[in-house]
Amino acid sequence: MDNQPRLTLHIPEPPARPGDHPDFGGMKLPKAGETMRPDVDAAEPTMRDMPFGMIRVLDDGHRAVGPWDPHLDVDVLHRGLRAMMLTRAFDDRLFRAHRQGKTSFYMKSTGEEAIAVAQSLMLGARDMCFPTYRVVGWLMARNYPLLDLVNQIFSNAGDPLRGRQLPILYSARDYGFYSISGNLGSRFGHAVGWAMASAYKGDDRIALAYVGEGTTAEGGFHEAITFASVYRAPVILCVTNNQWAISSFSGIAGANETTFAAKALAYGIPGLRVDGNDFLAVWAATQWAAQRARLNLGATLIELFTYRAAGHSTADDPAKYRPADEARQWPLGDPIDRLRDHLIALGEWDEERHAALQSALDEEVRAAVRAGEAIGTLGKSKPDLASMFEDVFKDPDWRVLEQRREMGV
């Protein structure tokens, strides 16, 4: 003991706190086009350096470069841009609606729009997404009715979930969007089970699931990957590393020790690390993983490296725990700006059309919110009270029937 150092307890801290200059100096970012692209049917042991690279397609000159360039049609790029812009316009409007007391809660996906939108457009209509609360872009990309989203957020008489869920915990089966619950990571395993069921039935549908980087500490995350690996489930398991879990930086989830994509190594499945603010890179990585899944080669873990530019939710102020301008300093830029600049570089877009589209989308959102407000904001209008007692079971038991009568509905 005498010659030994005393033990010390290590608590990770982020490089910058409020008042400091944002510091991304420790971040190693491969250049666009630099990270290799294994063949889709390559064996997992040949790609064990992938979790430490980063799949990037768009370079600093807004050009698509390297082996991961998915060579997308301009039409797809336009659809992606539109859905991302719509997501942001919607977020901004509904965040304000919360500040005006029209709903109880809201969470923005600002800065992460490329992820849900690219993956939604890339996957098929019959595939199933097991979402988190920050991927409304999935629905935007599939033209889910904005009014239904507004009604859900207002818990009004038009709420498709009849007032049973917190705002933005949507369910949209027909759009390949599984029901969201507030317990983090609890649906990761559902995606694996759903994918296993598809394989069991000889179907061709695959599943995609999201967790945040903080949730990789949950047991459900590891159990789901174990099952996905063991049974070679046709599932794409995504970790959205947006650097912040409410006020806890990603180092608290283990990011200082390794990458989240590297969690795949212990399970013997491919782990890809992707520039999550690069629409083309997200598309390409998802396409690669989807092809593997459809070829019965099993699951892929994808770390989508991004930055949560807004607060966690309407209930926190990010300026209390990180530098106020950190989002603007994020080295991988803004996903919408980058896709816009790429389209402009291709000669397929310009500032004027961009501004016009922005105005049109703002008006579309305003119209949906006005329509939702006409039905009623939170507390001003409610779904039929009797519906509170429905769907507890497929057929109600006597407790539910009696209590409904007791309430007089």
Add this chain to the structure above:
Amino acid sequence: MPVMNMVQALNNALDEKLGADPDVLIFGEDVGYFGGVFRVTDGLQAKHGLTRCFDTPIAEGGIIATAIGMGAYGLRPVVEIQFADYILPAFDQLVSEAARLRYRSNGEFWAPLTVRTPYGGGIFGGQTHSQSPEAIFTHVVGLKTVVPSNPYDAKGLLIAAIEDDDPVIILEPKRIYNGPFDGHHDRPLKTWAGHPMAEVPEGLYRVPLGKAAVVREGRDVTVLAYGTMVHVALAGIEEAGVDAELLDLRSLVPLDIDAIVASVRKTGRCVVLHEASRFGGFGGELLALVQERCFDHLKAPIDRVAGWDTPYPHAFEWDYFPGPARLMAALRRVMEY
């Protein structure tokens, strides 16, 4: 008609459902090649194939989560949790996900899974292999909980559970899995399980969820029991010499409230018997329901006999759970009130 014990009857139910419905599949720890530590899935993999009955990693939360996802896809998964005591790592999946999926998605998704799990004491299993956790399930809105007490019901309830569109937990009383159990601390060695082996029909039949069985008709007092305790109750009633009516609840959720109320209104007295510890147990709910609905008919306070409020003790196992002597004392109390 074949005569089977409960393990054989459960195995037969699974065999029949695997044969009849390609959307049914079975998985859990050691259930595949080996056929389960209690042998309930014996031979099913060999007969129906690897993908119909297979082993899982040791991850109860993962087992239930996977089953929920499969159910959401459209299958009818039947999973085994090796001991009910091991279900706690899966509790969040049962409570926050399986039980609420239909409700929170407004009926877009649901989880028609069946969770089979051996429960209860009497086999020297110690704290982590002996508990009776039914109350923690019955309190969860959206879960169904059933407990068979004989081979016929075990098969019929399991088939009904698999065909049910809601999540159902079957607590299988392992003390009477293989036939009669013998002896008790407060009695000489004796066979109590009245029907350890029973005639079990071939083919698919259902014991509906939510229907109690009148095991014994009587006029003086109603005894409410389920699982192993049905047999303890029979012994206690016979030895006490009272004209008791014994209801085997079979299904705790949904509960056959009409049968309970009809019986207690007839007898005017009620004793509840369960193996789980008393405080906060399911017996408390039964007492409250009887009090709410039968107060004007009661000739004596409702009584309950249950396990003690201690962790399940290995050496004192047979002192822990109720036997006929404790039920007899309760029956005398309510009769002499």
